[in-house]
Amino acid sequence: xxxxxxxxxxxxxxxxxxxxxxxxxxxxxxxxxxxxxxxxxxxxxxxxxxxxxxxxxxxxxxxxxxxxxxxxxxxxxxxxxxxxxxxxxxxxxxxxxxxxxxxxxxxxxxxxxxxxxxxxxxxxxxxxxxxxxxxxxxxxxxxxxxxxxxxxxxxxxxxxxxxxxxxxxxxxxxxxxxxxxxxxxxxxxxxxxxxxxxxxxxxxxxxxxx
Amino acid sequence: xxxxxxxxxxxxxxxxxxxxxxxxxxxxxxxxxxxxxxxxxxxxxxxxxxxxxxxxxxxxxxxxxxxxxxxxxxxxxxxxxxxxxxxxxxxxxxxxxxxxxxxxxxxxxxxxxxxxxxxxxxxxxxxxxxxxxxxxxxxxxxxxxxxxxxxxxxxxxxxxxxxxxxxxxxxxxxxxxxxxxxxxxxxxxxxxxxxxxxxxxxxxxxxxxx
Numbered sequence: 435x436x437x438x439x440x441x442x443x444x445x446x447x448x449x450x451x452x453x454x455x456x457x458x459x460x461x462x463x464x465x466x467x468x469x470x471x472x473x474x475x476x477x478x479x480x481x482x483x484x485x486x487x488x489x490x491x492x493x494x495x496x497x498x499x500x501x502x503x504x505x506x507x508x509x510x511x512x513x514x515x516x517x518x519x520x521x522x523x524x525x526x527x528x529x530x531x532x533x534x535x536x537x538x539x540x541x542x543x544x545x546x547x548x549x550x551x552x553x554x555x556x557x558x559x560x561x562x563x564x565x566x567x568x569x570x571x572x573x574x575x576x577x578x579x580x581x582x583x584x585x586x587x588x589x590x591x592x593x594x595x596x597x598x599x600x601x602x603x604x605x606x607x608x609x610x611x612x613x614x615x616x617x618x619x620x621x622x623x624x625x626x627x628x629x630x631x632x633x634x635x636x637x638x639x640x641x642x643x644x
Numbered sequence: 645x646x647x648x649x650x651x652x653x654x655x656x657x658x659x660x661x662x663x664x665x666x667x668x669x670x671x672x673x674x675x676x677x678x679x680x681x682x683x684x685x686x687x688x689x690x691x692x693x694x695x696x697x698x699x700x701x702x703x704x705x706x707x708x709x710x711x712x713x714x715x716x717x718x719x720x721x722x723x724x725x726x727x728x729x730x731x732x733x734x735x736x737x738x739x740x741x742x743x744x745x746x747x748x749x750x751x752x753x754x755x756x757x758x759x760x761x762x763x764x765x766x767x768x769x770x771x772x773x774x775x776x777x778x779x780x781x782x783x784x785x786x787x788x789x790x791x792x793x794x795x796x797x798x799x800x801x802x803x804x805x806x807x808x809x810x811x812x813x814x815x816x817x818x819x820x821x822x823x824x825x826x827x828x829x830x831x832x833x834x835x836x837x838x839x840x841x842x843x844x845x846x847x848x849x850x851x852x853x854x
Binding site: 509611 | 723799
């Protein structure tokens with residue numbers, strides 16, 4: 435089962451949002467994302483959070499059964515929404531609306547990839563990228579020239595890539611711009627990591643270097 | 645000596661940009677940021693990068709002496725600009741224009757705080773935050789209620805805070821939203837870390853929790 439989880443940041447284009455919603459079995463809005471979803475023509479199946487950012491209008495339209503109040507101060511609304519989806523049996527979770535706002539929130543939102551490691555296949559999706567955690571190995575099936583960036587959160591050991599333009603062989607990658615803006619040479623490309631939290635940004639565009 | 649380094653992302657408000665430029669002894673633009681700087685009424689002292697994003701107009705206006713071509717593929721234009729400023733004796737470096745664009749670039753731009761650890765006091769500045777690395781200890785002199793977020797890049801050990809609303813005592817912080825959206829309880833507040841790369845986001849606004 436696939437979930438679309440909407441975080442309360444900048445939403446993707448209406449077309450991408452529609453595609454993601456259509457591919458999902460369940461749509462979960464994190465608190466104030468409920469209003470943005472309704473404005474974009476998407477009716478969430480549930481809304482989770484402390485619910486202090488949901489308008490009266492959205493409350494009335496969705497009804498009390500879809501509003502799940504969760505006041506846990508130690509988890510963000512985004513974490514609550516993903517945990518709920520996983521608890522309902524979703525093994526694939528797309529997250530939209532994760533960026534574009536405050537820099538601290540945008541950075542922290544990326545951490546859900548690490549927090550839920552192994553519990554579901556999570557992708558953070560915006561109009562430019564889908565971002566995944568390389569949990570052991572990640573395959574990139576994409577047209578040659580597709581932009582790919584790798585960013586290590588901390589130290590990543592044993593990083594090996596295949597079929598990228600610039601490949602790594604059992605390399606140690608640290609938090610730096612070194613792995614940013616590579617590209618797919620042949621599909622499928624692959625990225626492996628032995629140890630550490632490695633984020634894979636797969637671009638939606640082709641940009642061949644000369 | 646203080647430098648203002650302009651990265652090629654989203655620029656802050658004209659007022660903040662002016663304040664930063666006035667406080668700086670030297671203004672360095674990373675490649676295409678030169679055009680944005682000129683458009684905002686700031687004339688960079690030098691422009692560094694592979695210079696493929698600098699318009700003919702900007703080249704003509706600044707003249708060849710201010711255009712420093714550096715084709716190193718293993719460093720970003722932002723890194724080159726900061727390294728140049730440090731090489732010229734700057735011990736304080738403000739970076740503006742680091743966010744707002746591609747998610748991979750925005751994340752990688754944060755890493756300059758780690759890359760140049762100990763070489764200069766670097767702040768990434770936008771209209772909401774200034775972001776610093778906690779290099780041993782950081783002081784936060786700000787009005788009570790000022791928003792403060794801590795984000796660990798990887799694992800940070802021995803994290804101790806004082807005079808925040810929610811304090812940590814010799815805690816281990818991992819990449820997560822746990823340290824996001826704290827606030828100053830009394831000034832100066834302080835954040836210490838024994839080991840690891842801890843980013844400190846100091847907000848420009850006061851938002852007292854009930």
